Amino acid sequence: MEIQFVLNQKQVTAEAAADTVLLDVLRGLGCKSVKCGCETTNCGLCTVWIDGKSRLSCSVLAASVEGHEVTTLEGVEKEATEFGAFLAGEGAEQCGFCSPGFIMNVLAMFRELEDPGIDQIKEYLAGNLCRCTGYMGQLRAIQKYMQAKAEKNSGQPGEEAGAR
Amino acid sequence: MLTISNYVKAKTLEEAYELNQARSSRVMGGMMWMRLGNARVKTVIDLSGLGLDQIEESDNVIRIGAMCTLRQIEECEALREMYGDGIAESVRHIVGVQFRNQATVGGSIYGRFGFSDVLTAFLALDTFVELYDGGTIRLSEFVNRKPDKDILLSVIVRKSKRKFRYESIRQTKTDFPVIACSVVTGMVHGKETWYFSVGARPMKAALLEKQWEIPADASEDMIADYARQAASEFAYGTNMRGSAEYRRHLAEVLIRREMASILAEGK
Numbered sequence: 001m002e003i004q005f006v007l008n009q010k011q012v013t014a015e016a017a018a019d020t021v022l023l024d025v026l027r028g029l030g031c032k033s034v035k036c037g038c039e040t041t042n043c044g045l046c047t048v049w050i051d052g053k054s055r056l057s058c059s060v061l062a063a064s065v066e067g068h069e070v071t072t073l074e075g076v077e078k079e080a081t082e083f084g085a086f087l088a089g090e091g092a093e094q095c096g097f098c099s100p101g102f103i104m105n106v107l108a109m110f111r112e113l114e115d116p117g118i119d120q121i122k123e124y125l126a127g128n129l130c131r132c133t134g135y136m137g138q139l140r141a142i143q144k145y146m147q148a149k150a151e152k153n154s155g156q157p158g159e160e161a162g163a164r
Numbered sequence: 165m166l167t168i169s170n171y172v173k174a175k176t177l178e179e180a181y182e183l184n185q186a187r188s189s190r191v192m193g194g195m196m197w198m199r200l201g202n203a204r205v206k207t208v209i210d211l212s213g214l215g216l217d218q219i220e221e222s223d224n225v226i227r228i229g230a231m232c233t234l235r236q237i238e239e240c241e242a243l244r245e246m247y248g249d250g251i252a253e254s255v256r257h258i259v260g261v262q263f264r265n266q267a268t269v270g271g272s273i274y275g276r277f278g279f280s281d282v283l284t285a286f287l288a289l290d291t292f293v294e295l296y297d298g299g300t301i302r303l304s305e306f307v308n309r310k311p312d313k314d315i316l317l318s319v320i321v322r323k324s325k326r327k328f329r330y331e332s333i334r335q336t337k338t339d340f341p342v343i344a345c346s347v348v349t350g351m352v353h354g355k356e357t358w359y360f361s362v363g364a365r366p367m368k369a370a371l372l373e374k375q376w377e378i379p380a381d382a383s384e385d386m387i388a389d390y391a392r393q394a395a396s397e398f399a400y401g402t403n404m405r406g407s408a409e410y411r412r413h414l415a416e417v418l419i420r421r422e423m424a425s426i427l428a429e430g431k
Contacts (some may be wrong), residue, residue, distance in 0.1 A: 001171070017168075018169055018170050019166065019167055019168035019171075019205075019208075041196050041200075041259065042263075042338065044260055044262060053237050054262040054265055055265050055266050056262045056266060059194070059195050059199050059266065061171060061208070061267070063171040064171070064173070064210055066173070088198075105261065105262060108261070116383055122343075123256065124260075125260070126259070126261075126337055126338055127259045127260010127261060127262050127263055127338065133196055136294065
């Protein structure tokens with residue numbers, strides 16, 4: 001069947017069988033940031049936004065996004081690069097396989113929660129697994145990124161992105 | 165492995181119901197659990213275009229559409245105002261935000277899964293389910309019915325002045341619960357009534373009703389006795405997450421804590 005939806009602000013058309021999942025369609029359309037990790041809805045690697053909400057593309061039938069708006073990491077590249085520098089600065093990635101899904105959910109969190117505390121951050125990101133790190137680097141990166149944003153917004157000089 | 169031959173986004177409830185009468189048809193919720201199973205589905209029916217994704221509050225009830233997500237009930241102010249943080253507590257440990265943005269209330273309740281936090285939480289409240297063909301019946305009746313080909317339209321919680329607590333134990337964050345317990349109390353027909361719902365035993369949640377008049381200043385020992393009695397009236401099983409005896413012990417502890425918390429509020 002043919003499906004049409006908005007991908008990263010562009011109208012696209014794709015072919016999909018009734019049981020094709022969105023993850024496969026997105027990768028077929030060139031969005032290689034979307035990765036399959038556990039395929040059991042637990043790891044968060046395949047996180048994309050559907051109509052602005054974080055969802056797991058490994059479990060969304062591609063047919064069901066007809067007429068909807070899908071955003072992948074490629075669609076928020078500038079913001080992702082900016083936050084990615086903080087992750088790198090804190091040594092918060094080793095293999096980096098989980099990073100695209102993690103960054104998508106972090107950016108979703110920034111849109112949903114205003115100035116989240118550490119417990120809120122941990123709870124929001126509970127569905128993103130990382131096998132390499134102990135999450136401390138990621139938490140530091142998030143807090144430093146938030147701090148830098150706040151300083152930028154208030155006009156104060158902030159820490160350079162990614163600086164240790 | 166799940167295979168699906170046809171996907172249909174139903175235009176009307178009638179169409180969805182008719183399509184669902186075929187043995188090889190399935191109604192899809194969030195697809196979180198169905199996708200992990202082994203089945204050859206001829207037609208999967210998507211209800212997402214039928215307006216079942218709203219939570220409506222009236223003077224007497226809170227009506228939760230079957231396609232509402234777990235995240236919607238987690239953030240629902242009407243449920244929070246009525247029953248405190250209990251409903252949010254029952255879902256916030258379920259995997260992550262992405263999962264809860266997708267998993268539906270209808271899928272959780274209709275599936276009557278043995279691990280369901282959602283079923284355990286709503287069962288202890290004054291809850292009904294609205295079925296397309298079967299009308300509106302109590303959730304406590306629905307939970308014991310055999311699965312059929314009806315369609316769940318909404319979950320209706322009657323607004324009543326009740327105190328609600330929910331707690332669960334997990335071996336690791338985001339895992340299925342080893343045990344999940346709800347305790348609710350309020351005046352029913354002029355008598356103080358306690359409702360206990362225990363799920364993940366690992367059987368599906370069951371409900372216990374007791375007309376106990378417990379003073380707000382009840383001693384810890386007295387509360388422990390009531391909790392022991394309530395916990396002992398459920399059956400427990402053993403699986404890889406815990407033994408029946410361990411689950412019984414956990415249920416007793418959680419029920420005691422929840423009862424104590426409710427009674428402390430009444431002081």
